[in-house]
Amino acid sequence: MGRTILVLTLILMGVRCAHNETIPISERQRAVASIDIPQSWRTSTKFDELNLSLKWRAGTPDCRPGEEDVMQVHLASSDTVMIRGSKCHNYEAPFIHLLFGKRRVLLLDTGAMGAEPFPLRQVIDDLVSDFERREKVEVPLQLIVAHTHGHGDHVSGDEQFRGRPNTVVVGHSVEEVVKFFGFQDWPNTSVSLDLGDRVVDLIPTPGHEASSIAAYDRGYRNLYTGDTLYPGRLYISDFAAYKASVQRLVNFSKQYPVRYILGAHVEMSNEPGKDYPIGATYQPNEAPLELRLEDLANLNQILLHMQIPKLHRANHFIVSP
């Protein structure tokens, strides 16, 4: 049972396809699946940009059993992995990000529950050991299981990581997040997390949820925003806190250049301002995950002019109080 869901497929486009090899990622994985590994993952080279030229799978019309694997794993560079849950598994289809440093690896979110098992631990274990082997890491990497926020569709794989060696699973409350990362003046100031030759800044973004954080990866200049900003319906539970958080991100982006904003879902179609219905398990023509700094600036302007929370449809997102 569950064999087929362990088949992990990478969708890589263009010329890169010519350089792909298919290599079983570990002996254990060999028993169940193999992952297509692009050249970019097989080298220690530091890339300047993530490879985002892929088509994310976005469900199927009927979501028949076995039609779509429960997750899609994309090796976006030599040290960065993006994972998306299947819309057929759980319509939220959240994104999960894995950022490797020389000493630690940061897992941002653990996905959503569905009817079938979601074998995230196995996938992460294999990726970590593959990375350790390639980099000839002598001390095993510490895995930090953290979250963009504490909602169920971002934390449901946490249990799989309890008891894993060299691992810390960060709690979901504001207190636990503040304590673990050492925030001094939540939510006003950010903290830096050194993964070993890779610094990630964590910025408090309460508003969608109280313990929300954004993560800025200095090397790639990408800002991971969870559910605070993504191409979809931006749900707000604390309007004043949310407005302040978006302004905080704008202020942050004046200090640090931002290439892409990477959120945790896609709910918009490619048609400006048009989203898919809530609960959609098939989004055949969806918008790309990545947003730009203009979108953050636009959201901030919209909020500055909004005294009370109300629906606002922008081209790439929808404010949905």
Ligand SMILES: [Zn+2]
């Ligand atoms: Zn959420």
